[in-house]
Amino acid sequence: MQILFLGTSCMFPTKERAQPCVLMIKNGSYLLFDCGEGAQRQLRIAGISPMKIHNIFITHWHGDHSLGIAGMIQSMAGNKRKTALNIYGPKGSKKRVACLLKAFDFKIEYELKVHELDLKLGECRPVLKAKDFTISAFRVKHGSATLAYVFKEADKRKINIEYTKKFGLVQHPVLGKLQKGLDVEYKGKLIKAKDATYIKKGKKIVYLTDTIYFKDLKNLIKDSDILICEATYMSDKEDKALEYEHLTAKQAGMLAKESNAKKLVLTHFSQRYENVQPLIKEAKSIFKNTIEAKDFLILELR
Numbered sequence: 001m002q003i004l005f006l007g008t009s010c011m012f013p014t015k016e017r018a019q020p021c022v023l024m025i026k027n028g029s030y031l032l033f034d035c036g037e038g039a040q041r042q043l044r045i046a047g048i049s050p051m052k053i054h055n056i057f058i059t060h061w062h063g064d065h066s067l068g069i070a071g072m073i074q075s076m077a078g079n080k081r082k083t084a085l086n087i088y089g090p091k092g093s094k095k096r097v098a099c100l101l102k103a104f105d106f107k108i109e110y111e112l113k114v115h116e117l118d119l120k121l122g123e124c125r126p127v128l129k130a131k132d133f134t135i136s137a138f139r140v141k142h143g144s145a146t147l148a149y150v151f152k153e154a155d156k157r158k159i160n161i162e163y164t165k166k167f168g169l170v171q172h173p174v175l176g177k178l179q180k181g182l183d184v185e186y187k188g189k190l191i192k193a194k195d196a197t198y199i200k201k202g203k204k205i206v207y208l209t210d211t212i213y214f215k216d217l218k219n220l221i222k223d224s225d226i227l228i229c230e231a232t233y234m235s236d237k238e239d240k241a242l243e244y245e246h247l248t249a250k251q252a253g254m255l256a257k258e259s260n261a262k263k264l265v266l267t268h269f270s271q272r273y274e275n276v277q278p279l280i281k282e283a284k285s286i287f288k289n290t291i292e293a294k295d296f297l298i299l300e301l302r
Helices: 039-046 069-078 093-103 161-167 174-179 235-243 249-258 277-284
Strands: 002-007 021-026 029-033 053-057 085-090 112-117 124-129 133-140 146-153 156-159 184-186 189-191 197-200 204-208 226-230 264-267 290-292 298-300
Touching: 002 039, 021 039, 021 146, 039 069, 053 069, 053 133, 069 085, 069 093, 085 093, 085 124, 085 133, 085 146, 093 112, 112 124, 156 174, 161 189, 174 184, 226 249, 235 249, 249 264, 249 277, 249 290, 264 277, 277 290
Parallel strands: 029 053, 053 085, 085 112, 204 226, 226 264, 264 290
Antiparallel strands: 002 021, 002 298, 021 029, 124 133, 133 146, 146 204, 156 197, 184 189
């Protein structure tokens, strides 16, 4: 699995950072989270065709997170797309997409499906279920209806080869039955799945951007392998962060620690910070395993 950061700024793009956009790639599924201005150009620079994307997850309809949608729809139409495009977003998304289609002269020959997610604060609900992963959404506290998303890879049952070797069993079709959780008989001996296999937990990735810190947030994001989190301001601008309903780097570090995250990736930096290392340092003072997201950074998960 890969995570590709296409945009890591916030309201104002900079020379180095485009507006928010993250692409997750899992077994041929291309999942786009937010679609800031210039998203399709960032994809082109990265060498990825927008035609591979079938699901776009919008956190909210502030322009920095959604201005790239119209361009994406048009480019897909221009490339004679035939397969459906799914757009997920908070309550009001259907009306907003309909307004885009009226505002621009689109000729679309593919189905555009808008999935409107009306969630209560504290509620986390699956919105897309695939064979090997699930995407869930929950509501956060921001100026407009705003969501965060959780990618959860399916758990896998793996063979405990050291155990099956005791039965002389290394390669055999019955291993497939064990992987399904079934007990098997091999050469007159019963092999129990609970002894011969173990569960490898699937990766959990949280995409959290544009919210204030609130009490239940740590429970909604707990035990993530990667927490992608906004760090719009440093803690000396905490009043401003609260006014505009954003997080500081320090608060991001606190969230990572309190939620038992394994890795924190900071993004959504205010353009006021030409050098974001002080923000990274601030978060690291609380949560050591913190890194900076940069445009075109790729994270590989195994």
